[in-house]
Amino acid sequence: MPTEQSGHSSPPPPSPPPPPPSAIPILRIERLRKQFGGIVAVDVERLDVARGTITALVGPNGAGKTTLFNLVCGFDRPQSGSWFFDGRDVSGRPAHRIARSGMIRTFQLTKALSKMSVLDNMLVAGAAQRGEHLLSGLVPPTWRSQERALVDRAAVMLERFELDRMASEYAGTLSGGQRKLLELARALMAEPSMLLLDEPTAGVNPVLVQSILTHVLALRDDGMTILFVEHNMDVVMSISGRVVCMAEGRVIADGSPDAVAADDAVIDAYLGRRREA
């Protein structure tokens, strides 16, 4: 028992040999707890996400899925708990630093930057831009070449997401589905190693849903790790390798899509909710 506890402090105990990098989960969450007033929103004992996988996070409304995203990405602070990204402790770090470390999220209500062009939406996501510093911003030669490379990358990405014809339009003029695509493409411009997608297909027409799913699968094949919140069970079943179900802040089931779908606790959680409503 004492040895396990000391394993928590920063220099890891030498006894177990470090596993190979691929075996370390890209995201590990430990004893994460968040309360609003008296209501427990998130109370997750342990959750690991393996590298290069697609994991779906499901659960009835109010299960704490979005709150979990907010906590892990630094948009909200938990009462207690810690989490590790890529082997580094990122607990309590501000949102922008977590994003820079390679974990990029999207939002349930799409946050397209309406009064900026689609292209500018893409460009602003570029990581480590020299021109984003105040003083070098004033001296274009310091950032022009980087900017050109960024524009080229954005053009490729927009073409891949079939938004290239919209590049110079205001993002606010896009349809709901196109905004979801833009948000996904924009997240990729930040060169993440893990994506947290909050309901990527909500309010999107079926044709675009297929397109988004194809993109997500392609990203996984390129080595990306994806954790996503989803209500559409068809989507969940068709692309995820693993499903985690939350209810009332806790993880109540975790496993393959079929196993979770058949889990009694999961069925109870959903039906219980329905009966209430």
Place this chain on the structure above:
Amino acid sequence: MDIVAVLADSFRTAFGPIAAAYALAAVGLNLHFGYTGLLNFGHVAFMMTGAYGVAVTVDQGGPLWLGFIVGVVGAVVLGLLFGLPTLRLRVEYLAIVTIAAGEVLRTLLRSGGESSLTRGVFGIQRFADDFFAANPFDRGSYGWGRFAYSERGLWVLVIGWSLVALVTLVVVQLARSPWGRVLRAIREDEDAARSLGKNVFVYKLQSLVIGGVLGALAGMLLAIDRQSVNPDTFLPVLTFAVFAIVILGGPGSRLGPVVGAIVYWFVIQFTDRFLREAIAVGWIPESVIDSTDVGAVRFVLVGAMLMGLIIWRPQGLLGRREEVLLDAD
């Protein structure tokens, strides 16, 4: 009524040194409000800092250039003081804290006696002699007919509008850079910017400080033009006059503050002069408005401008209509 004189006066004010100072302040506030979405209701505090930085320094025997430095450094410090506690909070807090801080600063400036550092309500006069000693223009009147400036007015005006041109260039360059792109992203959606790895707080602070320094420069220009500073010049309404200019020009537009300042001063001065003339010749009976009320009418107009523009023409003169329509979601 001499309508030609009224028009000539209005044009003279619209291109005069005071309009230049307001344009300068508006460039700064546009950086806050137009580009970053910050609600700085205490811009007047930055202007006060600049004006008193120069006035007190020279009054205490320092050279004019030192006064400029004191004013600019003061504005940087003030920007940090405003920003550090409030920029992490919701937008209303910055508005309330800045308007309150401006009033606290004014109270402090006017609380001293005549022999205090700021000379209380008496203010400080004649501190810019060095500035006018460097005036290259000969004594005389420059212009046509009533649309003319004295050599002093012309000197302040030339320096003022040159400064406006310079800072506009700098701000436009910044706005076009990736730095400016991040500011616009923050204005559109702070959380989105944060989710893409931008340190929103630092950008807001930079914007607040830079815009504040421009406000301080505007305060210096006002003080030098009048050769006088007084705490009661710096009432909260001054901030809102600058807001009216920014919105009139079009928030977030490049030349908006400049065009806004010129149009604003034309409208204000025209109304002022027109009303006085109309009262003088008896078109408006004294029982309705007498000449002492005309000063108040100016601020009724500023208030109406702020409301009317936001309601009917939020893009101002130079902003883009399409952008405003996008707000509706």
Place this chain on the structure above:
Amino acid sequence: MLALTGVFVVTAATPVWPQTDDAEPPVETEDAEPPVEADTSEPAGAGSVEHPESLRGTLRDPDGQPVVGVEVVVSQDGTEVGRAESGTDGAWALGLPGPGSYQVTLLVETLPTGIGLRNPDRSTLLDVRVQPGQSRPISFALGEGRVSGISRVTRFANLAADGVRLGLILALASIGLSLIFGVTGLVNFAHGELVTFGALVAYFFSASGAVGNMPLVMATILAAVFGGMAGFGLERGLFRPLRRRRTGNVSLIVVTIGLSLMLRHIFLVVFAGRPRPFDEFTIQTGFAIGPVSLRPKDWAIIVLCSLLLLLVGIMLQRTRLGTAMRAVADNRDLAESSGIDVDRIIMATWVMGAMLAAVGGVFQGISETVVWDMGFTLLLLMFAAVILGGIGTAYGALVGALVIGLASQLSTYWISPKFRIGVGLAVLIVVVLLRPQGIMGRRERVG
């Protein structure tokens, strides 16, 4: 060099004035009795070069001893021009920005124990005319204090009571500000003008002579009615349409600022800049309960405010409307989906908030004076109260207002009253720094 000369000239122009060669009779606070002291006169030399006009006087107690450390405030058109403190010889002097009409107030609270004005109602001299170049002598007749032997404890208690008075008025006025924010998310910078509006309406009916002065009670009720109508008009004619158009939060704040500026200066045009008291209650002597002595009108205001606040509390807690208001403030979408007519609740909040603000304005006008920008001055303290208490909550506004009222009045026990408003605002800034959600507020949920 210039600065040095200025200081020198001013010093030379403010001599000690025991000599008498009455070029101009001093302005007296009492017509019948001759003043005990404060006999002053034109100094031999001219005034200072830069500010030739000045006011001056010497304060002596009934035994002829100089009274030290008393503050005199001079203002013009409601704006303070400056303050002077009597020196070791009891003399005070203040240079003026120019000739004109001034108001001179002796701050009674700065008088030492046992000394008071002979006529307590003449602490302010209205309309003191100063001619170009004149150094005008002013006298205040001092006698034994109206509260004999005003001790430190008494002074503190009096200030505390006055702080409660201000706090209750602030609370009354801020409930609307806080509730409107709660139900609509709007930060209304024009709320102060609703306060001024109430005071102006009451003044119009009861003291202006325009409609044959009616009793103040009636006028106060009318002020509440008109205030409620103003609230109705603003919500119906301005804010509801803007909400329907989904005007952004920042834009709405700018609209309220514009509205505030416009209304305030319309008040200035209509009412003019001079502060005016309600004549009905100008002359009142202190009425003591225990160690606390306040003017009867202030006692009445404290009682009435408390009653009104109690009524509002009962209304919020016990009635259907109050429950609905709290529900909408707590979670608008939830309230809407549970069948509450949100628009109707918002309207009720506006009407109630504006009525309370108007009544608060009347009380403030009775206790102090009616001025065109009184509401705007109070607005910043109201924001302080609301943020301190937790923005969006009604009870928070009450607690916050009491704290702000007490802090700003009690601060004058230690520091000069000229920083009174500043103290309230400083409290605001400290609160935003340390506990932005306020005393009663909850930390906000993000996302």
